[in-house]
Amino acid sequence: MKPKLLFVLGTRPEIIKLWPVIVEAQKSLGEGSVRVCYTGQHKEMALPFLERFSLPVHFDLRIMRSRQTLNQVLELMISGMAPILRKESFDWVVVQGDTSSAFAGALAASMEKVKVAHVEAGLRTFDRENPFPEELNRQLIGRVANLHLCPTSVNRDHLLKEGVSEADIEVTGNPIVDALKMVKAEFLGDVDVERTFSQLDFSKKLVLVTGHRRENFGEGFRDMCMAIRDLAERRKDAIFVYPVHLNPQVQEPVKNILGDLPNHVFLLDPVEYFDFIALLQRASVVLTDSGGVQEEAPTFGVPVVVMRKVTERVESLQQGSAVLVGTDREKIVSAVEKFLDEPKEISNLANPYGDGLASKRILEAMLKR
16 A cells, blocks of 8 residues: 655745655655645745646645744644644655744654654754754754654764664755756756846856845844955956845845945845746855755855854865855955855766755655655
């Protein structure tokens, strides 16, 4: 008898990373054995991807309310998933990463005695405040998961040190690499990046910027912006492209500090994922505090300057394709200029986070158990 799987999705990264796993499960098990629960944690950013990837939503929790606390979000998610788990006989609940949706899905499933498969398991900063609440979520999921699907051996070793049985761990690679291959094959051909971003001078070096992490809000964010300003004033051979997150705590410092450099710093509204990937392909360096971008950039041989105190994705640091600088103004400037002036030959390096076969390994790991 074929196992029945429930995939829990709530945010854009979860949808992108679990998309190839869901497709693989549908092919192998049939669509009747695969169900999707969408929590609604991200709405405007996530819904278009469910449609674009033709992912069915069998259960929509619609949990988001105005001015919610993290506890209220978790409460609504868990209470929304509990009756679904009681009514349907699932063999596995599959969660991904470190979101509130993933933690709520894992905890709800555990309480209903349904096995939990954790995709992207074992990443650690060992600092519960950075990133918050993601590091805490990921560690808590690690305590209740039955199967830990690790991108790399580094992640496996973290779990072994925490007492997880080796029999419950599989090193699979990260399905973001699978997703990028599918995006390149199915969607990027439709993106004319020079037409879409006609305001940009692509004859110059492109520095792509993303920044939105809450632990950097305040002084850290201002220092990040001042570093970008320093670079823009010094580097006339480069343009700085920053799709700005809609959070007011991001918008205010970015526009106040960088808004008067229109010929060098291009502050964009949030861009479509496929457009972002097309920009990433053209970038000379990416400057980010995002976790996902650290995984995506190596696929295109783009070096990464990580604006965080710590990162749970150390493999690209070890490889030399990324450098960790925090929000220190001078370190940011120095790292970006070094990559611009002394470009490392990283285009021939394999992405340390996967080889594009993670989805098959993830499904096989569940089936053999």
